[in-house]
Amino acid sequence: MKIGIAMDSFKGSVTSLAAGLAVERGIKRVLPKAQIELCQVSDGGEGSLEAIYGHCGGTWQRLKTVNLMFEPVEVDYLISLIQGEKTAVIESARIIGLHFIQPSESTVDQSSSYGLGQVIKDAAGKGVKRVIVTLGGSGTTDGGLGLLQSLGAELFDEQKKLIGLTNPLRMIASLDIEPALEFCRQSGIQLEIANDVTNVYGGEAGAAFVFGPQKGASASQCQWLNEQLLKVAAYGIETYDIDLQKVSGSGAAGGLGGAFCLLGAKMISGFELMSEVLNLAERLKGTSAIYTGEGSLDGQSAAGKVPAGIAEIGNRYGIPVIALAGRRDQSLGQLEGQLTAAFSIQLEPCSLAEALTKEKTEQGLETVASQSIKLLQASFASVDS
Structure with missing residues (x-):
């Protein structure tokens, strides 16, 4: 048996x-x-790297970057041969996870997804063309703008001045993501996002109102952040004809899903992705x-x-x-x-x-x-x- x-x-x-x-x-x-x-398995959250390593093998990469509060951290990600392709697998929670903070209004104002972009850039520098990022466990509500900044995007406030790094969503008035898109084109990376959240970018079911409170946001902060998210969503429509308000999962991880969407990432359910990578159906069908x-x-x-x-x-x-x-x-x-x-x-x-x-x-x-x-x-x- x-x-x-x-x-x-x-x-x-x-x-x-x-x-x-x-x-x-x-x-x-x-x-x-x-x-x-x-079979070691995961739905794309905690334990994803170990599950993939257990089935596909690979090499662990260690990198010095910053967490969501710009504190220095050393993080691991995996480079493995998956379905014949050299692939980097990155758990966003290892870099910008909620576990790094005691959630408060202050951490909401300061936190950013910037460090995640640094890990993606490191993987691209190692000749990786496919990058899988799992979104579960993020502690940020920055609309993914920190990630975009890290990859080269330019963000501006109402005075058309470049915005600093601490939660750029608070100050955003306009943005130019072409430098980030150019980085993706030049490096040749294809981004794939493992995500099981269906929330859209802004609005009542969006990143700020649904996930902001668990990350420390007050009611007034949620209201303000939501207004800012809708500005970014409008930019997506006007510039790239991408309506983040219609993209399931764009509100995941404080809006990281939406930022990846603007970068052309493939969005897929965490379990579906893991099942494909781990070849679960084939391994289990004869039991x-x-x-x-x-x-x-x-x-x-x-x-x-x-x-x-x-x-x-x-x-x-x-x-x-x-x-x-x-x-x-x-x-x-x-x-x-x-x-x-x-x-x-x-x-x-x-x-x-x-x-x-x-x-x-x-x-x-x-x-x-x-x-x-x-x-x-x-x-x-x-x-x-």
Whole structure:
């Protein structure tokens, strides 16, 4: 029997690989001779680089740049041969992530995506032509203007003076992104953006109003930033006939999605991109059952998360899919009909802090995997008989 395992990371507890190995141990308790197809996976957020490295290999690159507050940082990104093409994979959160700050009105005014552009430039300097950027976990709300500045764009205030580097969105009156576009043309890079957010650039469902508060923005700041985002959106229409208000995902990562869109980047769902790069469907289609899961399984998990993507693969090939989660809602919405079954891995009453420990998480995954595989084994035996 061949069993597929494609677990997302359990945030704050275990990586995708550690979760998968715990499930494998549980399965091997019952089926010691089972063949296991263990896939490190991600939906394009945390753990993406490790998942790609685990499947494709490559070389880690270390670079000195600045984080979202212009503090010096050393960051890693990956250069790998993906589908026959030399590719750089960059997690924006490693450079401009929310974890670098205590969100406040002050950090909103000062933060910028500038450092991310420096990493892209470094990759281009190494002869890379394809650059994949994951957008999850950003701490900025600058409309991606810092990124554009870093790549050469010129931004101007109401007095037509060049704007400084700290959150240029606050002061933007006009801009010229041609130098940034010229950099992309001259370097020959093709940008691809892994993103599962559907919000547009500005407006009530845009970057400022939806994501600004979690990054420290006050109501008045959100209002002002939104007005500025709409100025940039108008520029996109007037200059390039690109309407960021109609581009799904342009509001991702504080508007980074929109900036990449203006640069001609290909926008793709995080899981779809990762599934393609990791060749998940081909690796899983010959299995008798697939295990997946994440830290918190709920109705939102159907929107581009790993369990939903794995369930789609399973349903495509008629393979049962079992989800294991640190917690699961009573109702999983649309996902309820896509999964064969979904279980919480909690074995006894405990505090949240205890439940999040690596030891407890791995113990729960191993135990529930072993019990659920017994049911599948009995089911397969019944069919065979």
